Amino acid sequence: MDKRLYEIDLYRFIASVMVLIFHYTFVGYMLGYAPDIRFDGIGEYSRYFYLGINFFFIISGFVILMSAKDGEPGKFFVSRFIRLYPAYWVGVILTGSCILYFNQSQFQASSAEIAANATMFQAAMGIKPIESAYWTLWIEMQFYLVMFALAWFGWLRFILPLIGLSLLVCTFSLFTNWGQAFDLWTNAFPHWWGYFATGCLLYLIRRDGLDLLKSSMLVLALVFVVCQNWLFTNMMEGWYGTTFNEFVIIGLNLLFLGLMLFSTLANQHPLRNARFVAWGALTYPLYLIHQNIGYMLFNAYGQHINKYLMLVVTASLMLAVAYAIHRLVERPLAPWLKKHLTAWLQDKKARESRGKGELEPQ
Template sequence: MLAAAPRVAPDAPAILRGPSRLRVLDLLRFCAALGVVLFHFGETRAWGTPNAFPALSAVTMFGVYGVRLFFLISGFVILMSAWGRTAGHFAASRIARLYPAYWASVLVLGALAVGGLITDHRPTFAELLANMTMLQHGLRVRDLEIVYWTLWQELVFYVLIACFAAIGITYRRCLAFLGGWVFLLVVAERVDADLLQAVLLPFSAPYFIAGMALFLIHRFGGSMFPWLFVGAGWALAIVSVLGEKLPAVDRFGPALGSALVVGVISLIFLAMVAVAVGALDRLDWRWLTALGALTYPLYLFHHHVGFLLIQALHEPLGNRLALPVATAAALAVAYAVHRLVERPLQPRLRAALERSLTVDVTADVTQTPAPAPLAEAPAAYLPRGG
């Protein structure tokens, strides 16, 4: 048996029981972010050479697939956070979670770019403004930072889940939702429908779908339909990744390179399967929460922070010392953003958003007052007769 029997009634829309946080997910999120960091730091042109770490890059090149792990975790966590909530409260929690650190990132990186410290592109005011909304991808405006493209994928997914929450999330509706998503995803690819593809997210959908199914397994126990969706997500992910240009193929050859990529994607899925069935429940150390808190700001800030530091330090310190210094500096910046931006702003923003959901819309002070009742007519003006 891979999982226990269902823990709660399948169609109960109640809030989750049991521990409110799976700390092992914080560990996996941090590992995914660190993989992306090492991939970018190893590949950046700031070293002044196309391959500063020939041996190390054979490993760090697979850090690019950390983004796929992010999407898989998001499918699991976002369904968990939306369960039992209204669409409004879910939206408030997501906005408060995403925007404070993101705004800080846009402001800091925008200032660096406008000041000429980042020389690849100097954004216009319109580009900065579009990036502040996090909607720049939909507006066809250039991302200020290379990692922002994933945020559009997340935003569209959040909108889909918010619409689902407005209907009411239950176990059987989740199965129908996942089945419809898989079917329409394939149809959109078949007919080359741009609108459907924009909504259904063909790049990240296999991971979101599998992550949601794994949450159902975690919450209700293993049964055939959720496992089928996990398998479908894995199959779609493999088909998609093998259709991409794979640096591993150039490095290791077609057979071994493709096998390594399939192995990495499969390992990502296996890690989340282990979370879903409770095999990693013992990894519940409190300090993992701190790692999880660093993940989002580390992801947002590392690229240009690392670029500037590596560019400045690789000659005086040497490559082998500059790499850990740049990594430590990126972690320090992430910690500062978490303490100085996220911790004070997130609860205030969320509270303000949730208060706006409780406005009494029936008390409209601009409503036209009801006309006063007519005074009784004097006796002299009353009609005579019967």
């Protein structure tokens, strides 16, 4: 049951395009990032495309648990570092360069802030991200750190009860004062942690099969998704000063969960095609570079170009840059980094073993 589910690469790509359209056709003018270009007709529908973020978190839970193994935190660290940082550093350079070049009032950052963003831990340092979309990376990083710790201590064998506990606590916490006191833009708990747990649960169903316990936990995951979306919808109506249909949001979530569950249970799938790997590879670099750079381009050139043409050209440009980052940065650097980071870890482990032997009584 370890065959790659290629359709998940397609789901990731669709989710990333959803987020791009949400930002360009709704958030930009609603929050004043690109106030002169309005897409009211499209925005009526694209306002719901933020759900691509929720879908990302579920897919992350599925994929990360699949890659994590008890007693192998070093391999997990290497795989995550290679996956995250090369493209991210390029994204920071590109976004920082655009901030300095366009010098727009909505997008300002000092050299120190740009440098701090290169760590991906800027939120932990209380420094604003230079790209609005980076907030999700810190949420993801918290999940990775927890998974790293579980692998380090050999506790991944307890992952099923931990998933159940996470879903219960997150669902309950959504409606408590102390749970709502957590900043949902910098803390994975409680708004986002349940999505990671749901993805982990789906992976265990894929690996071990669906039984009564996992079926019950799947119902609990569904309850979390409904509750989180209901609460989050009310929050968004306050932020954007407009209405959202809770039932449309819940329906889209149920559709995605249904697609993921079908992929989890199906031995064969009509979309399980290796060509989607190339699509999925664009997802991360596209997410890293699209938002604020896109807004800056809208502000700089949107007055001189038809807005729909501007939308298509900007989205196409972001896809082309994402492809370039993947082909020219990620693919060449991945084997080199894996070789050297693995060698460094092995050398470090050997030195620790020798040091331990020297301390033992002869």
